[in-house]
Amino acid sequence: MTTTAPPRPTAPTPPAGPKHSEPARWRRLLPTPKFLILAVVAVVIAYLSIVPLYYLFWGTFFDASGFTFSGFERAYGNDQIFSLVGNSLLFAAGAALVSLVIGTGLAYLNVRTDVPFKALFFAASIIPLVIPGILYTIAWILLGSPDIGLINHYLEPIFGRAVIDVFSIWGMIWVEGLQLSPIVFLLMVASFRSMDPSLEESALMSGAGRWTVFRKITVPLARPAIVAAILIMVVRSLESFEVPALLGLQNGTYVFTSRIYFVLRNYPPDLSAAGALAVGLLVIAIIGVVVSNFAGRASKNFQTVTGKGFRPRPIQLGKWRPVAGVLIIGYFLLTVIAPLLVLLYTSLLKFYAPPSKDTMSNITFDNYKQLAHTSDALTALKNSLILGLSSATLVMAFMAVAAWIVVRSRIRGRKVLDGLAFMPLVVPGLVMGLALSFVYLRSPIPIYGTLFILLISYCTRYLPYGMRYSVTSMQQISNELEESALVNGASWWQTFRRVLLPLLMPGLIAGWIYILVVSFRELSSSILLYSPGNEVLSILIFEQFENGQFTVLSALGVVMVLTLVVLVTIAYKLGAKVGLKQD
C-alpha cells in the first residue's frame, strides 16, 4: 500500500514518461505514516527523559558568570555535610535492613513452611499500593509520636515515659522499613519459589539440622536475590521523600531528599544548591541501580532454576507453628490494621484525642461532610483524576508504539530508546521535580504554574512502567500474527491497530491502571511543581498535615484509600494475565 517496502526484486522498470514517474517520486520523498508515528514517539520519549536532566546539570553548574561550583559549595560546603551523608546512608541502610529481615523471613515462612494464615501474606503485600506513603507516615505519627501517639499513650503508664519516638532517625528507619518490607517479600517469594526444595532436603538427609540447613544452604542460595533486594531497597529509601520530610524535618534530621526540599522552601530558593544536592543523590542512585543490575546478572549464572515445576513440599513447623502464626498476625496488625484503624478513628473525631469513652460517644462524620463542601478537596480530587487518567493514557499509548520499536523492529538504536524510557526510573521524584522546574522556569511557554507541568512530570516518571508493561505483552504476541496480517495486505498501521493493539490490550490496561494508582500517591515531584489552586490529593494532605488538621486529613486519607482499593482490585483482576508487578 505505502512505499515502505525494501528494494523490490522486480525487473528494472522501463523508462516511463515523466508524467508517470513524477507523482511516485514525489510520494517517495514524503515520510510514510509509519515513519511519522515512530519518529514522533521516539522524539517525545527522548525529550521527556533527556531534557530535564540536561537542564538540571546546566542549572547546577552554570550561572550568569559561566561554569561554577558555587552551588556545590553552598550545598556541601559546611559541616552539615557529614551529618547529611551520614544520616542518608544510615537511614537507607537501616530501612533496607529492616525491610530485608521482615520481608525475607515472611517469604521463607510463606513459601517453604506450613505456616498458618497464608492468605494474609498477600493481603499485606499489596498495602504499599493501597496506602500512599504520606498516609502511612502520618498514620505512624498518630501511633508513635511522643506527644499524641497511641502506642505511647498506652505504654506510658507502664514505662513512665514515651516509649517510642517516630521523630528520630530510628523512627524513620522503622516506618520506611515497614513500608518497604512487602516489596522485599515479593522479591524473595519469587526467589524461594525458584529454589529446588530437594537442595534443602538433601542437606537434611546429610544429617544437618534445620538451622544449619538454613545457614549453609538456603541463605547462600538466596544470596543473589538478597543482595539485589538490599540494593533496590537502599536506592528506594534514598529516594524516599515522605518519611524524611514528615518525620525528619521537625527535629532537623536531614537526608538528601528532605535537605533539597528544605533548601527550596527557604526564600529565595537556592536553585543551584538544590541542584547540587540533587546531582549528588542522582549519582548515588545510579550507582545503586547499576550495581544491582550487575548483581542480578551475576546471579543468573549461579541460580539453579531448572525450569521444572517443583512440587511444593512445605516444611512442617510442628510446635513452632503457633508461634509463627502469632508473628504473622502481629505483623499484619502492626503494618496493615493499626495504620488503617488509626486513620479511620481520627477521621471520625472533631479534635484529635486518644480513644476513650468520651471520644467514642462523640464520633461524627463532620470531617467527611466538610470534605464534600470544601472546594479544595474537590479540586484536588478532580486534579488527581485528570492527571492520573491523562498520564496513564498518554504513557500507555506512546509505549505501545515504543514497545513495537524495541521488540519488533530492526531499527538501529532501538536499544537506545529502551534505555531512554528506563532512565526516569533512576531519577528520584524530587530530583525530577527540580529538573523540570529548571526547564520550565526558563521556558517562554507558560507551562510553569499550570497542571500541565505536573502532567509532564507524571508522564516522564511513569515511562519506565509503561514500557515494561507493553514490552512484556508485546513479547507474548507471536511474530507470525503480525506477519500474516502483512502478507494479507494490511499496511503497518492497519496491522498495528487491528491486530497488535487488540492483543496488547490486557497488558496495556493493566499498565494503565497501575499508572493511575501510583499517580494518586505521587508527592515527591508534585511538591516542587504544584502551584496554589493546582493541588492534587497528596499535596492537599501534605498541606493539611503542615497546618495540623489531622482529623480532616484522615477523612481525606480514608477516601483516598477506598478509591485506591477499588482501583487496585480492578487492576488485579485485569492484571492476572500479564502479572501486575510491584515496582
Added chain:
Amino acid sequence: MLEVQNLIKSFDGERKKRRVREQQSANGDAQARVFAVNDVSFKVAPGELFTLLGPSGCGKSTTLRSIAGLEQPDSGVVSVGGTVLFSVGVNSAKSINVPANKRGLGMVFQSYAIWPHMTVFENVAFPLRVRSRKERPGKREIAERVQRVLETMELLQYADRHATKLSGGQQQRLALARAIVVEPSLLLLDEPLSNLDAKLRESLRFELKRLQRELGITSIYVTHDQIEALSLSSNIAVMRAGEIVQLGKPRDIYENPQNKFVAEFIGTSNFIDGTIKARNGDRYVVETPDGRLTLDAALDIAQGTEVVVSIRPEAVMLTTERPLDAVNVWEGNVTTRAFLGDAVDHVVSVGKRDVRARCLPHISHAPGTPVYMQMDPAKLALVPVD
C-alpha cells in the same frame, strides 16, 4: 535390614477433610478415602537392591520419602537394622518419629540437588562436616574419606571444580558420592537416572549396579522405568494407587504377572480372555474365542474359571509353514510390520483380534502374508480377571 509395616499416608490436605469423611461414613454415604500410600509393608534383606516400581502418582516416591523422614506418614512402622525410626498408630507403643537429619540414611534425589554454591569436594564433605562435634571426624580424615569416595566415583580430578560445571552424568555420580560418604546403612535412590539421556542412562545403570554390589549397601530404588527395575533389582515391588500389587524377583514378575496391571506395566503383552477347559497338574488348557491355548502355571485355578492369558510379543514365533509337532499354533495374517533395529515387530490379525509378535531381526514378513503363530506353553502366563 529395612522393614516397613502398614505404612499409610493420605494426600496433603486430606487430613483436614478426614473428619468430614468419617462423619459421612457414619451416615453410610462415604466416599472412599484417597491415600497416597495405603497399607504398604515390605522387608529388605541386607545388601539387596529393592525397587519400588510404578507409574507416576502410585505412591512410590511418597513411600521412599517416608522412609527418609522427609514426609510424615499417618501411621505405620519404619525400622532400619532393628532401630525403629518411625512408629505411629501401633497399639501399646509410643509414637516415634526420628527427624530426617538424625536417621543417618543416604539419599540421591531426582534432580541430584547438588549445591551450586559449593565445590565438588565441599558437596561431598558436607555430610561429614555437619555432624555433631563428638562424631565429627578430623579435618584430615574428612579429606581422606572424601577423596576415597571421589576416587571410587572417578570424580577426583574435579574435586575443586564448582559443582554446577559438571556434566549430567558427573552430577549424578557426585550425588551418589555425597550419599555414600558417611557409609549409610541404607541408601535411598529417587529416580536417579531419569534426568539423563538414554545412552548415558544405560551405561550408568550398569555402573550403579556394579557399585552397589561392590559396596554392598542396602538400597531402595524408586523408578517408573521397568527396564531399570528389571535390570537392577534383587526384588521389585510394583505399586499402583498407593498399594503394592506384586512383590517378587524381576524374572518372576516379568514371566508370571499376577494381574493385568503388572503384565501391562512391565513390558508389553497381548491379553486374551478365556475359560479354563482342562487342568492336569500345572498344565492348563484355556479355551478362547480364537482357539485353544495350552500353558504351564504354578497356580491353583479351578476348571471353568474365567481367566486372561498374557502373551509376551517375544513369545510368539512366526513361520510361513505350519510347524510340526507343536502345541499352540494359530493361523493369521500379518497386517503391519515395523523394523526396530534389534527386532522386527509384527501385528498379526487372528479372527477379530490383533496379536503383536516380536521377531529376531532376520525374520520379516510383509503385510498380507499368511503366517503360523507358535507360542511356547512355558512362556504364557495366566492372569486372574481383575
